[in-house]
Amino acid sequence: MATLKAVRGTRDLLPPETALWNRIEATARAVFARYNFGEIRTPIFEDTSLFARGVGEETDIVSKEMYTWEDRARAQSEKTQMLTLRPENTAGVVRAYIEHQLGETGQLQKIYYIGPQFRRERPQKGRYRQFSQIGAEVLGPTSAGSESPLRDAEVLEMLATLLDELGIKGWVLELNSVGSAADRARYNDTLRAALVPVVGQMCVDCQRRAVTNPLRVLDCKVPADQPIIEKLPVIADSLDEASKAHFDAVLSSLDAAGVPYTRNHRLVRGLDYYTRTTFEFTHSGLGAQNALLGGGRYDGLSEAIGGPKAPGIGFAMGEDRLVLTLQALEAVAQTKADAFIAPLGENMNPAALALARELRRDGLSVDLGDGSFRLKKSFETADKTARRIVILGEDELQSGILTVKDFASGTQSKVPRGELVAFLKG
Numbered sequence: 345m346a347t348l349k350a351v352r353g354t355r356d357l358l359p360p361e362t363a364l365w366n367r368i369e370a371t372a373r374a375v376f377a378r379y380n381f382g383e384i385r386t387p388i389f390e391d392t393s394l395f396a397r398g399v400g401e402e403t404d405i406v407s408k409e410m411y412t413w414e415d416r417a418r419a420q421s422e423k424t425q426m427l428t429l430r431p432e433n434t435a436g437v438v439r440a441y442i443e444h445q446l447g448e449t450g451q452l453q454k455i456y457y458i459g460p461q462f463r464r465e466r467p468q469k470g471r472y473r474q475f476s477q478i479g480a481e482v483l484g485p486t487s488a489g490s491e492s493p494l495r496d497a498e499v500l501e502m503l504a505t506l507l508d509e510l511g512i513k514g515w516v517l518e519l520n521s522v523g524s525a526a527d528r529a530r531y532n533d534t535l536r537a538a539l540v541p542v543v544g545q546m547c548v549d550c551q552r553r554a555v556t557n558p559l560r561v562l563d564c565k566v567p568a569d570q571p572i573i574e575k576l577p578v579i580a581d582s583l584d585e586a587s588k589a590h591f592d593a594v595l596s597s598l599d600a601a602g603v604p605y606t607r608n609h610r611l612v613r614g615l616d617y618y619t620r621t622t623f624e625f626t627h628s629g630l631g632a633q634n635a636l637l638g639g640g641r642y643d644g645l646s647e648a649i650g651g652p653k654a655p656g657i658g659f660a661m662g663e664d665r666l667v668l669t670l671q672a673l674e675a676v677a678q679t680k681a682d683a684f685i686a687p688l689g690e691n692m693n694p695a696a697l698a699l700a701r702e703l704r705r706d707g708l709s710v711d712l713g714d715g716s717f718r719l720k721k722s723f724e725t726a727d728k729t730a731r732r733i734v735i736l737g738e739d740e741l742q743s744g745i746l747t748v749k750d751f752a753s754g755t756q757s758k759v760p761r762g763e764l765v766a767f768l769k770g
């Protein structure tokens with residue numbers, strides 16, 4: 345019988361790597377708390393139409409990457425419906441905002457999430473079919489100031505802080521404005537016209553996009569198309585005065601806060617709901633899949649899925665890619681237990697468990713060996729998993745003086761039991 349393996353595009357996360365995942369999540373939660381964001385946990389599957397309407401039928405995600413199935417009615421009171429594993433979390437957050445009438449509070453909602461997302465993409469390094477995103481959204485009624493460019497700048501400044509605190513050195517913030525729906529429609533017309541004389545020399549995907557959704561031509565990665573794309577008109581020239589002023593205000597707040605950025609006229613993002621500010625943070629350590637995170641404003645999303653007007657801005661970071669970047673930067677500290685307790689002989693095992701309990705209750709991380717192993721073997725095991733070994737034999741138990749060896753320095757010390765906690769914490 346063939347051995348079973350994790351499904352293509354999914355993987356097991358094992359220790360010690362999971363310690364890094366936990367550290368990233370703890371840092372994110374701490375930073376979100378400082379900016380007064382609260383956590384939301386939405387279901388992992390939703391009605392398919394949420395994504396069709398919220399993310400957009402035309403997008404790669406909805407047109408070919410979703411895990412969708414027919415959920416058959418099990419009782420007369422139920423109806424058969426199409427369900428989808430969430431490919432992203434913004435649509436779910438906005439659905440919850442509408443369902444729980446969070447707009448009625450009149451306040452800005454500042455919400456974050458951490459959790460798995462699912463897309464049937466071609467797996468490669470940094471791209472998986474189950475991956476984890478850490479994201480946040482700021483949305484609310486216009487009266488709460490949800491359209492203010494200061495919200496955009498604050499979210500971007502928070503991201504710069506978070507990446508710095510995670511130890512991700514060398515990130516680049518790329519920024520653009522895709523304007524209002526009307527600006528985009530105007531730009532699409534401009535692009536469509538500009539593409540007519542050149543599209544014949546472009547890839548088949550671009551030939552299709554030039555007709556259906558010219559904006560998507562800017563996403564093309566085919567090398568031969570790049571010189572043509574570089575010469576196309578830029579969206580900045582199609583923005584109306586209000587969209588221009590909004591973007592300028594975002595930039596001047598970032599300048600004041602000292603957050604560095606570069607403008608990228610081609611950054612239009614793969615999701616249809618974006619309006620005005622769009623952004624990506626990239627890192628060269630990631631290779632082809634170089635986006636650490638992406639986001640932007642979505643002033644019409646709530647209405648697109650049947651809710652009240654609720655402008656907002658948000659982002660999603662690929663947690664898998666944060667891990668890869670930190671590993672590439674070798675910013676990953678080895679985590680070892682504070683001590684390994686080695687009982688000398690099986691009869692010392694009960695006393696060793698009692699000692700381990702004492703130390704663990706005092707907050708130390710402790711590995712417990714087994715007196716049935718020879719001391720040499722205990723030393724070898726301890727050296728791999730802990731910073732020090734504490735030897736507990738008959739003599740030590742009687743005298744209350746324990747032998748502790750520190751592996752890094754090689755020094756061996758005699759430590760009275762009453763001082764052991766302080767010594768190991770030192």
Ligand code: AMP
Pocket residue numbers: 432463465470471472473474475476477614635636637638639660661662663664665
């Ligand atoms: P998106 O929701 O497409 O804007 O993606 C936001 C971020 O999620 C990206 O910048 C990536 O870091 C991450 N991401 C998206 N798709 C994947 C995937 N298939 N595997 C791993 N990370 C992903």
